[in-house]
Amino acid sequence: MPEPRVSPAGDGAVAATGAGGAMDLATSEGAARERGPEGPPVPRGTAPGDAGPGGGGPVGRPRGLWADAWRDLRRDPVFVVSALVIVFLVVIAVRPSLIAGGNPLSCDLGRAQEGARPGHPFGFTAQGCDVYTRTVYGARTSVVVGVLASLGVALIGSVLGGLAGFFGGFWDAALSRVTDIFFGIPVVLGGLVLLSVVTSSTVWPVIGFMVLLTWPQLSRIARGSVLSVKQNDFVQAARALGASSTRLLLRHILPNAVAPVIVVATIALSTFIALEATLSYLGVGLKPPAVSWGIDISNASPYIRNSPHMLLWPAGALAVTVLAFIMLGDVVRDALDPKLR
Amino acid sequence: MGRYVTRRLLQMIPVFVGTTLLIFLMVHVMGDPVAGLCGERQCDPATEARLRQEFGLDQPVWRQYLTYMGNVFSGDFGTAFNGQRVIDLMATAFPVTLRLTLVAVVLEIVIGITLGVVTGLRRGRPVDTSVLLLTLMAVSVPIFVTGLLAQLLLGVEWRLVPPAVSAAAPLDELIVPGLVLASVSLAYVTRLTRTSVAENARADYVRTAVAKGLPRHRVITRHLLRNSLIPVVTFIGTDVGALMGGAIVTERIFNIHGVGFQLYQGILRQNTQTVVGFVTVLVIVFLLANLLVDVVYAVLDPRIRHA
Numbered sequence: 001m002p003e004p005r006v007s008p009a010g011d012g013a014v015a016a017t018g019a020g021g022a023m024d025l026a027t028s029e030g031a032a033r034e035r036g037p038e039g040p041p042v043p044r045g046t047a048p049g050d051a052g053p054g055g056g057g058p059v060g061r062p063r064g065l066w067a068d069a070w071r072d073l074r075r076d077p078v079f080v081v082s083a084l085v086i087v088f089l090v091v092i093a094v095r096p097s098l099i100a101g102g103n104p105l106s107c108d109l110g111r112a113q114e115g116a117r118p119g120h121p122f123g124f125t126a127q128g129c130d131v132y133t134r135t136v137y138g139a140r141t142s143v144v145v146g147v148l149a150s151l152g153v154a155l156i157g158s159v160l161g162g163l164a165g166f167f168g169g170f171w172d173a174a175l176s177r178v179t180d181i182f183f184g185i186p187v188v189l190g191g192l193v194l195l196s197v198v199t200s201s202t203v204w205p206v207i208g209f210m211v212l213l214t215w216p217q218l219s220r221i222a223r224g225s226v227l228s229v230k231q232n233d234f235v236q237a238a239r240a241l242g243a244s245s246t247r248l249l250l251r252h253i254l255p256n257a258v259a260p261v262i263v264v265a266t267i268a269l270s271t272f273i274a275l276e277a278t279l280s281y282l283g284v285g286l287k288p289p290a291v292s293w294g295i296d297i298s299n300a301s302p303y304i305r306n307s308p309h310m311l312l313w314p315a316g317a318l319a320v321t322v323l324a325f326i327m328l329g330d331v332v333r334d335a336l337d338p339k340l341r
Numbered sequence: 342m343g344r345y346v347t348r349r350l351l352q353m354i355p356v357f358v359g360t361t362l363l364i365f366l367m368v369h370v371m372g373d374p375v376a377g378l379c380g381e382r383q384c385d386p387a388t389e390a391r392l393r394q395e396f397g398l399d400q401p402v403w404r405q406y407l408t409y410m411g412n413v414f415s416g417d418f419g420t421a422f423n424g425q426r427v428i429d430l431m432a433t434a435f436p437v438t439l440r441l442t443l444v445a446v447v448l449e450i451v452i453g454i455t456l457g458v459v460t461g462l463r464r465g466r467p468v469d470t471s472v473l474l475l476t477l478m479a480v481s482v483p484i485f486v487t488g489l490l491a492q493l494l495l496g497v498e499w500r501l502v503p504p505a506v507s508a509a510a511p512l513d514e515l516i517v518p519g520l521v522l523a524s525v526s527l528a529y530v531t532r533l534t535r536t537s538v539a540e541n542a543r544a545d546y547v548r549t550a551v552a553k554g555l556p557r558h559r560v561i562t563r564h565l566l567r568n569s570l571i572p573v574v575t576f577i578g579t580d581v582g583a584l585m586g587g588a589i590v591t592e593r594i595f596n597i598h599g600v601g602f603q604l605y606q607g608i609l610r611q612n613t614q615t616v617v618g619f620v621t622v623l624v625i626v627f628l629l630a631n632l633l634v635d636v637v638y639a640v641l642d643p644r645i646r647h648a
Contacts (some may be wrong), residue, residue, distance in 0.1 A: 181359035186586030274483045315486040323481035
């Protein structure tokens with residue numbers, strides 16, 4: 001069966017589209033390993049329950065990729081810390097009233113730019129709103145945008161990329177050209193152009209735009225992953241036994257090819273959170289009735305000299321959130337990459 | 342090599358057409374270009390119709406695109422909202438952004454690769470851990486926060502550098518903005534070099550070079566670095582285009598009148614000509630940078646042969 005060749009320069013190439021930074025890192029660090037001079041790239045992943053001798057632990061039932069990864073993760077302090085931060089963020093995103101009693105939109109102009117005081121530990125914004133309440137409520141936007149955009153990108157990217165990689169041929173070539181086109185547009189720039197017409201103050205246009213402009217990165221990862229899994233003997237064996245394409249894709253290829261997609265989607269989550277804040281800072285992301293760290297930082301920036309607290313708290317929260325998701329993506333990648341074992 | 346470059350140039354054509362068409366369509370939905378021409382008031386219908394005909398806006402979109410591209414290739418990018426020719430705007434904006442990008446890329450290469458080699462050779466030591474923590478910080482703090490803080494601390498509080506860049510934008514004033522612009526990529530270059538160096542340091546050819554008795558710096562520069570820099574070159578090459586397009590935030594903070602500034606103005610004022618023109622040039626830069634990366638590949642790594 002003729003396999004579509006993956007060119008070393010074209011496919012491993014990093015796509016740096018504007019703020020897509022962390023995602024590029026994931027791709028390129030992976031590429032760095034893959035292109036090591038020691039030998040041909042090792043096929044990613046092993047069949048579940050097929051870790052083989054030396055692959056699993058010393059005694060007992062051999063573990064699969066997922067069980068092994070989970071064992072690695074549980075022992076990793078970085079994972080524990082970032083997971084705790086993320087759980088905390090998700091909890092306050094769902095129920096911000098748990099730790100912040102006030103209303104983020106109720107402001108008192110008389111207290112504008114005042115510093116911290118009992119009951120208001122972070123001080124007040126230029127509009128006299130409570131910085132603490134707004135910072136807590138801002139988590140919801142970031143988490144929702146990050147999670148939904150990642151899910152959307154992972155879903156669309158892996159379906160399109162996976163199908164293209166599996167079937168090859170005309171649609172594969174067409175998809176590659178389409179991804180090339182999307183790679184040519186810097187993300188922040190595209191966001192400015194597309195979102196500047198949107199008047200809605202909900203998160204949906206922002207999420208939609210992120211999915212629209214970044215799915216090619218995931219589709220490329222998924223395509224490459226499916227291509228390498230497809231060459232394995234167990235796929236050929238299943239095909240020889242008469243398995244249909246659907247069965248091949250869902251039962252044999254999907255479980256083995258999904259790891260890189262999960263890794264990149266996790267790392268992309270942090271990119272999306274930072275991107276939302278950047279777009280909101282530029283005034284095209286979320287619009288003021290919405291509560292977002294980007295909007296607060298943008299509003300605070302003219303007063304940075306006199307009352308830096310208005311900027312530092314939301315900026316700190318943003319940085320911690322992005323950091324937590326980056327670290328999570330990092331450790332998940334290390335755990336799921338069998339070559340590092 | 343010549344044939345490879347020709348083939349790549351030919352492959353760039355559909356990508357270029359697709360990207361510019363996409364931008365053109367995106368800008369097309371951005372709003373009515375005529376609506377902005379009469380200021381705050383509503384245009385009267387007769388004037389509006391005449392303007393539409395004059396600008397060719399009554400034509401279908403694909404024809405507008407073709408006309409526009411035809412003009413672009415004869416060097417006519419149209420006029421901006423204030424009557425200035427877009428190509429004149431470009432002539433003032435691109436050199437500024439090019440200088441900023443140059444500063445950023447040089448910083449990326451010098452600082453990033455140095456740090457990457459140092460940490461990659463001392464994996465697990467305190468130097469390694471602290472640099473890794475620094476890069477994590479640089480990556481997780483968004484660039485507009487880094488920029489605002491750098492401006493506040495270096496420019497306003499300590500008065501080390503001017504807080505805003507003057508219109509001429511000389512190189513020395515661009516160092517801090519360049520560092521801010523490069524900060525995230527700098528962290529990536531460091532980590533990428535570190536991973537790559539740490540991996541190749543265990544390779545057989547490095548052990549052979551050491552066993553031959555070569556001096557350490559020669560092992561590192563000739564053997565280790567040449568093999569380790571391949572992924573780094575890819576990153577930096579593709580990053581050039583992204584830096585130029587992503588400079589909007591940095592240019593806004595430090596008041597640099599470059600490409601990002603003009604683009605932002607164009608979008609705010611719904612000026613189609615400026616936006617499409619600048620983005621078209623940025624796309625060309627991005628595609629050419631990618632081509633250059635693939636050519637440099639072959640120079641760095643003779644194992645990659647371009648038929």
